[in-house]
Amino acid sequence: EKIKQGRIAVLAAHLPAIIDASKDYVKAHPGSDYVPVGPLERAGAEPDRPVDLGIQGNNVTVITKACKNVDAALKLLDFLASDEGFKLVRYGVEGVHYDMVDGKPVAKQEFFDKFASDTTGKAKKNEGFSIGYEDMTGQDRLNSLGGDIWADQDRIAKMDNARKILRPNGISVISAYNPGDVMAKSPQWEALKPSMDKIGDVWKEAIFAKSDDAALKVIGALRDQMNKTGYPDAIKYVNDNLKGKEVVKLAMPN
Structure with missing residues (x-):
């Protein structure tokens, strides 16, 4: 809706969504066009570094005890x-x-x-x-x-x-550990999770802040809260448990 109204010009780099948004925008504004600009660089990644996509599928089908046949x-x-x-x-x-x-x-x-x-x-x-x-x-x-x-x-x-x-080289299947899954097993997780759950909302708040200082202020406040609720010990737990293991570093859900 915001794309059709011309209020948003930046999309996450998910091609199907970009294609759909482009078509919807042009349909809503005959004679106009939507030109994707990018790609956006990913922090800490080489330009040709592929992303690790989480495997999805219907892994288990359960037949309940109540099944009659x-x-x-x-x-x-x-x-x-x-x-x-x-x-x-x-x-x-x-x-x-x-x-x-x-x-x-x-x-x-x-x-x-x-x-x-x-x-x-x-x-x-x-x-x-x-x-x-x-x-x-x-x-x-x-x-x-x-x-x-x-x-x-x-x-x-x-x-x-x-x-x-x-994907000039196609895709390949890898087996690696997700740090987030390991952190969820840390002793600090129960106290830390409420702070971690706020990351998405705080990121949005920072994006729409009126100044860089205002954005840094809300991010800094959450960072302080995370540190107070156990993040340093939780990340140490993750690093200790994943030492020497293959780790997912650039991941998307699908």
Whole structure:
């Protein structure tokens, strides 16, 4: 909303959000344009240093003790975890919602237009999409099985092009410790957490402060509070426990 009104010109460097914001701004202001400026440098990082993305997924599905037919539940989960089940949940019924073209699923134009024009999400739900089964399909195979056929294809093309620029060497899986998880196990954490929880709000307050001095004042006040509630001992606990171990230093949630 603020982007459409021209009140915000800086976005976090999350490409899908930037693409959507750009399109919305231009749509709201015909004849105008939104030009991303950057990239913004990350403190302590080399320009070509890739970010560490946290792995996401549906790792555990629990069948409760109250389940009346465990065998039927397992049979359903086995099907949903198969390629056939994954395609049914994500793409629908072949020949009805999509056709296979050159080995890849292609959305039927009738349903693509219907879903794209519906802002409520009910049209998809009425066809059996987004009603909960996606969370039980196990490993995410969306890209390997054909991509998101219901998404804006122009948007996807822009994201694919950006990946080639931003990830010239592709991606690799690493195993490393998250310092935040270790700090949460420190003896000081219970007293320190309320101060840590304020970091986001104080950062925003500093951004919109009327002067550098005012910004530094609110940041300094929180820093003092963190130190008084145990941060020095907590960070020593983290460093002692992570000594000699691989540590995540530049992380994003996804």
